[in-house]
Amino acid sequence: MKNMAALSEQPATAPVAGAAVSGTTGDPRTRDRVRQLLLERGALTAAQLGAALGLSPAAIRRHLDAMLADGDVVAREQSVRANRRRGRPAKVFVLTDDARGRCGTHHYDNMATAALRWIAREGGPGAVDAFAAEQVAALEARCRAALEGAGDDPLARAEALAGALTAEGYAANATTIASGGQLCQHHCPVAHVAAEFPQLCEAETAVISRLIGTHVQRLATIAHGDGVCTTHIPGQPGRAQSGRTVTTVRTDR
Known part of the structure; x- marks a missing residue:
């Protein structure tokens, strides 16, 4: 079992050293930090989550795909502002009610x-x-x-x-x-x-x-x-x- 005390000492938004290289979908600590970020900020894009956690786009996508399959997050289209350039709006990820309840x-x-x-x-x-x-x-x-x-x-x-x-x-x-x-x-x-x-x-x-x-x-x-x-x-x-x-x-x- 992982040392939860050591994990809790790290800021929720601090990059994970080397995570862009070694991040895998099987690391529960990374998913815990994704949940914590979404709990604190409400909704984030994959790019925002990857930047906060120090994960490559491919690595954060693997984690998000696994969390989508597990029912921990849902994807929604980001609200489009009036001055936004044309193009497909980025998706944001938010916690499901079940995942939010587990955070408590x-x-x-x-x-x-x-x-x-x-x-x-x-x-x-x-x-x-x-x-x-x-x-x-x-x-x-x-x-x-x-x-x-x-x-x-x-x-x-x-x-x-x-x-x-x-x-x-x-x-x-x-x-x-x-x-x-x-x-x-x-x-x-x-x-x-x-x-x-x-x-x-x-x-x-x-x-x-x-x-x-x-x-x-x-x-x-x-x-x-x-x-x-x-x-x-x-x-x-x-x-x-x-x-x-x-x-x-x-x-x-």
């Missing part, structure tokens, strides 16, 4: 982070651990109910858990790989807070381990700068790998 969640993230800082200061690290465990307890109970009938095989349980987590908004999928299995979560509701308080990720990993019924290893997390939360599930001795992949429907768009 960071206020709650800031409040949650401040609350956890207070808990850590007043109660110590153990109090944060206890809070994290209590927060995931309800999630564990709901997922456990969804896993009834999944059997005892860890990989089968991981597939069932992926479906349960997707229903909770985590956009998860489970895949069988050579060394066992892999559970991926493409969305994290608490990523900004977990970047400072990894106890939230640790409590969630413990829940995954208990629900699947075996030791698991967290390989990557969105809160620490990775694009996906990835949990490895060791293969069982003597168990043939089927190569089966079960992918659930994305719910974070």
Whole structure:
């Protein structure tokens, strides 16, 4: 998971060093900055966005095309002024209502982070651990109910858990790989807070381990700068790998 603290220290309109060369549609930080600019300014052309972010025209177009496909922005024709030269008016991009609503969640993230800082200061690290465990307890109970009938095989349980987590908004999928299995979560509701308080990720990993019924290893997390939360599930001795992949429907768009 990406270091959100480092990102938040950069001005929203500051150019990104080297972004014109290396910008890709898969960088969520760039799209976050596009959203922030549109939130602050209302409507901008692709050229204005590219100049503010230090992105080449081709790079900003790739980001905007992806955001259009995801329903984060819509394109409109720019209002034509009386003294404007003839020609096709430039398109401006504005946030959709859904994307604008999501921008407001960071206020709650800031409040949650401040609350956890207070808990850590007043109660110590153990109090944060206890809070994290209590927060995931309800999630564990709901997922456990969804896993009834999944059997005892860890990989089968991981597939069932992926479906349960997707229903909770985590956009998860489970895949069988050579060394066992892999559970991926493409969305994290608490990523900004977990970047400072990894106890939230640790409590969630413990829940995954208990629900699947075996030791698991967290390989990557969105809160620490990775694009996906990835949990490895060791293969069982003597168990043939089927190569089966079960992918659930994305719910974070």
